[in-house]
Amino acid sequence: MTIQFKDETFRDDYTFKNSEWAVNRFPFPFHEDSYMYSVNMEPHQSFRPGSVFEHRFDVDEHYLSEMRDRAQVLAEDPLRCQSLPHMTLAGWDLLELIMVSKSEDYPDLFQLNRDDNNWHWINKPMGIDQKFTFLDEATLPYGPMEYITRQTQGDFAVLDQRDDNLWMDAGMITTQADWSLDFDIGMNFFEWHAPVPKAHELGIFVRALKFLLNVQQGLPARRLNWTMTVNPLLDTSPENYSKWGVQKQELTLENMPDKMHLRVELQTFFRLPRSNALVFPIRCYLIKLGEVVTVPKWGRRLHRVLRDLPEELATYKGFIGNRPKIIEWLSRYDDGAPTSPGIWPD
Amino acid sequence: MSAGSAKIPVTVAEITPVTDLITRFRFARRDGGPLPVFSGGAHTVVEMQDGDTLRRNPYSLMGDPADQSSYSISVRRDDQGRGGSLFMHSQCRVGMDMVISNPVNLFALDLRGRKHLMLAGGIGITPFLAQIKQLAASNGRFELHYAARSAAHAAYADDLRAAHPGNVHIYHGDQDQRFDLEHLLDGQPLGTHVYVCGPLRMIGQVRDTAANLGWPREAVHSEEFLAPKSGKPFQVKLAVSNKVIEVGEHQSLLEAIEAAGVEAPYLCRGGACGQCETDVIGYDGKFLHNDHWLDADARASGKKIMPCVSRFEGKTLVLDR
Known part of the structure; x- marks a missing residue:
């Protein structure tokens, strides 16, 4: 289908909302009525045409507005995009992966013509027409990672692989669930995950790292993660906590359907061929609770999951204070009927 | 996830004897399409249908990592081995269809390195051939020391010396030429990484010498593929x-x-x-x-x-x- 790009905001007047098309393809993260951490990886193969799992890099109706929001974040805080010197080759790998994927998956929107290292990239939605020399930074307006991730939805952590560990040595992070690239830059996998409760005791990170170190070229993987966000904020960063943290106090039963959002991250993992680095795209999808309950199965299930979630997880995910209100509101949409297995609407 | 890696159907495009023990095999995609680019040090697992036995052996990719037209490996014949190298030497033919895996790298360059010091023993030269091509394309600084039994056994030594005079040093065992590890590892510039691929004893010597000289463990990289040992059923x-x-x-x-x-x-x-x-x-x-x-x-x-x-x-x- 042709995507109708929307003109909307993720700040100030918050005009973001999902069309019915976007609601029905939302990656609802709960396959059953309860939730606990797991490594929950699966191959990132094309699945269910029209869903967010169809293409390697999903493009949806929020594309242009999300890219405008990213540009605003970067203008205010350039440190949201960093790349240590040894990561430039990985940046070219990422540029190649995204340009090739998008031009193959969305030929009406993106075109890539390659003649040896002379490349011509056309991004029609953003009105970009760029000729450049692959592997020559001087021919692009930004470094390769920054150039392509200013044109691609989702955050990107680019991880160097060495010493049997992964290192957060580059990234474009402007739509994050309360973590900071500037704080984490240069850290290894265990260091940047240190704040996560429970998962260490469960041995999750040792297993997850082992899995990730063996992610192979041509066999990307994916998983979903989630949290709750008041207002459709893409940029819930520690750097700006003083701006958005206070907004959690504004939540009432009345404004709940429009103000409270389920925030889902489609996390994917690709081995980058030239650098042997790993790229970890973290794509954020927002949905209002009022939109969630238009799918009866999701309304019932979200109520049960949030009601039964262990306290430390609700604290870590930042909604412990608002949980009683959220559960009260959602309970109106839970008639106790059984739900079908899997994440899709009935 | 499925077993192994993504598979690539290939045809044997060329077989070239290199020394009396080493033969080079070049593979191209059966459908004529491009192969994936890779990083220097990567290997591929080659599947060999040897009668009723399906063998799968890993071999380092030795070509230019940016060249997507074909992959090359070099196989050293091991007459005492379990049969994989013998299959390649005696049964593999030009035009034969085979299956190889996508590249996997367990011996990657540390791209933070200001200089890459490479130590190769015998057939252990193969991953360095790809790494040197990768570094040469990006003006990376490297120095290779390569030991072989004799000049006749030193596969690719002449090509390396011709392409990179001054950066390549060859040692012939039959002329009593040996690495002077102490000397090589002492006094390297700050930020140097050392890579060793060869027999287990050589890897041990390099690791021990580097440790004694105070090299950080993270700056010493090695690769040794163990062939599965035979034993009682x-x-x-x-x-x-x-x-x-x-x-x-x-x-x-x-x-x-x-x-x-x-x-x-x-x-x-x-x-x-x-x-x-x-x-x-x-x-x-x-x-x-x-x-x-x-x-x-x-x-x-x-x-x-x-x-x-x-x-x-x-x-x-x-x-x-």
Whole structure:
């Protein structure tokens, strides 16, 4: 289908909302009525045409507005995009992966013509027409990672692989669930995950790292993660906590359907061929609770999951204070009927 | 996830004798399309249908990592080996269809390195050939020291010397030329990384010398593929698939599992990557751990085995597979 790009905001007047098309393809993260951490990886193969799992890099109706929001974040805080010197080759790998994927998956929107290292990239939605020399930074307006991730939805952590560990040595992070690239830059996998409760005791990170170190070229993987966000904020960063943290106090039963959002991250993992680095795209999808309950199965299930979630997880995910209100509101949409297995609407 | 890596159907495009023991094989995609680019140091697993036996051996990719038209490997004939190299030398023909895996790199360059010091022994030269091409394309600084039994055995030495005069140093064992490791490792500029690929004894010497000279452990990289050792046949019960299998004298446990039609994960098939780690449900006997993966605690626990290279002697072994 042709995507109708929307003109909307993720700040100030918050005009973001999902069309019915976007609601029905939302990656609802709960396959059953309860939730606990797991490594929950699966191959990132094309699945269910029209869903967010169809293409390697999903493009949806929020594309242009999300890219405008990213540009605003970067203008205010350039440190949201960093790349240590040894990561430039990985940046070219990422540029190649995204340009090739998008031009193959969305030929009406993106075109890539390659003649040896002379490349011509056309991004029609953003009105970009760029000729450049692959592997020559001087021919692009930004470094390769920054150039392509200013044109691609989702955050990107680019991880160097060495010493049997992964290192957060580059990234474009402007739509994050309360973590900071500037704080984490240069850290290894265990260091940047240190704040996560429970998962260490469960041995999750040792297993997850082992899995990730063996992610192979041509066999990307994916998983979903989630949290709750008041207002459709893409940029819930520690750097700006003083701006958005206070907004959690504004939540009432009345404004709940429009103000409270389920925030889902489609996390994917690709081995980058030239650098042997790993790229970890973290794509954020927002949905209002009022939109969630238009799918009866999701309304019932979200109520049960949030009601039964262990306290430390609700604290870590930042909604412990608002949980009683959220559960009260959602309970109106839970008639106790059984739900079908899997994440899709009935 | 599925066992092994993504597979690529290829045709043998060229076979070139290099020395009296080493032969080079060039593969092109069967459909004529481009092969994936890779990073220097990567290997591919080559599948060989040798009669009733399916062999899978890892070989370093030695070509230019940016060249997508074909892949090249060099195979050293091992007359005492289990048969993979003999198959390549005696049965592989130009035009033959084969299957190889997508590239996997367990011996990547540390791109933080200001200088890359490479130490190769014999056939261990192959991953460096690709790494040197990668570095040459990005003006990376490297120095190669390559030891072979004699000038006639020093595969690719002439090409290397011609392409990179001043950066390549060849040592011939029959002329009593040896690495002076102390001298080589002492006084390297700050930010140098050292890479060694060759016999186990050489890797040990480099690691020990570097440690004694105060090199950071993270700046020393090595790769050694273990060939699975032969041994006494043994019997294994696979609990999940409910099968009892026999592991032959010259067969690895992983190969026996695969031959029984049971899918098992793997990557390097040489005891290094950890992908094939398998839970032991019960045993009465002795493990012969041959891998580089399990630590002393894991070995002592009796709960893990790496079926790509390790074996078992005793009455019963039950695996969670």
